[in-house]
Amino acid sequence: MRYAHTNIIAKDWRSLANFYIEVFACKIVPPIRDQSGDWLSKGTGVPNAHLKGAHLLLPGHGKLGPTLEIYQYADMEDLPAIPPNMRGFTHLAFEVDDVAATLQEMEDLGGKRNGEVTSREIEGVGTITFVYARDPEGNLIELQSWKKNEI
Numbered sequence: 746m747r748y749a750h751t752n753i754i755a756k757d758w759r760s761l762a763n764f765y766i767e768v769f770a771c772k773i774v775p776p777i778r779d780q781s782g783d784w785l786s787k788g789t790g791v792p793n794a795h796l797k798g799a800h801l802l803l804p805g806h807g808k809l810g811p812t813l814e815i816y817q818y819a820d821m822e823d824l825p826a827i828p829p830n831m832r833g834f835t836h837l838a839f840e841v842d843d844v845a846a847t848l849q850e851m852e853d854l855g856g857k858r859n860g861e862v863t864s865r866e867i868e869g870v871g872t873i874t875f876v877y878a879r880d881p882e883g884n885l886i887e888l889q890s891w892k893k894n895e896i
Contacts, residue, residue, distance in 0.1 A: 750800060750812040751837065755882055758798040758817035764881055765813060768850050769839055771801035774812055781819075795819040805840075813837070826883040829859065836877065836885035844874045844888045851888075855881035870894060 755761040765771045781795035798816030802808070829835055841847040845862050852858065859877040866872045871893040878886050 748811050750814045752814040752816060753882075753884055754821065755798070755815050755817050756821070757882075758815045761880065761882055762799055762801060762815045764854055764856070765801055765815070767854055768847065768856070770804045771813060774800040774802050778816070791818070791820075793820070826879070827885065829877055829885060836887050838887040838889060841888050841890055844876055844890050847888050848876055848878055851878050851880070851886070856886075859885065 753761065762771075762773070766773070777797070777799050779797045781793075785794040785796070786792055796816045796818045798814065800812035800814050803811055803813055827835055839847075848858060848862065857879045859879055862874065862876045864872055864874040871891050873889055873891055875887055875889040878888060880886055
């Protein structure tokens with residue numbers, strides 16, 4: 746068994762994909778998808794489903810690592826921004842070298858902060874520095890950096 750991908754449905758898949766490419770060094774895994782048909786409607790349960798988008802290779806896992814699938818349906822429903830404490834899937838997490846610098850880069854490219862950069866020692870593990878932020882379409886992202894305890 747192997748984890749494959751996480752999907753984000755976007756208002757503008759190209760713009761959101763570019764954000765993840767710029768901030769997190771993701772790379773497009775060809776081909777660009779433009780899919781529709783009875784098979785897609787049956788599998789998704791969405792009548793007359795038509796979607797476009799791409800898979801982005803996530804950093805740090807090699808050429809066969811998991812992907813972030815960013816798609817845009819021709820017919821979509823909108824959803825209010827999900828708060829961090831809502832039941833169900835809430836955020837993606839990226840381990841970064843510098844939380845504050847990555848947060849600034851996110852903001853420069855249309856993202857928004859959701860919390861404040863915070864550090865805390867976790868006994869037996871090390872010190873985590875983290876913050877929750879949002880991509881340009883409002884999806885939650887956790888930025889984290891660890892200073893691990895010496896063993």
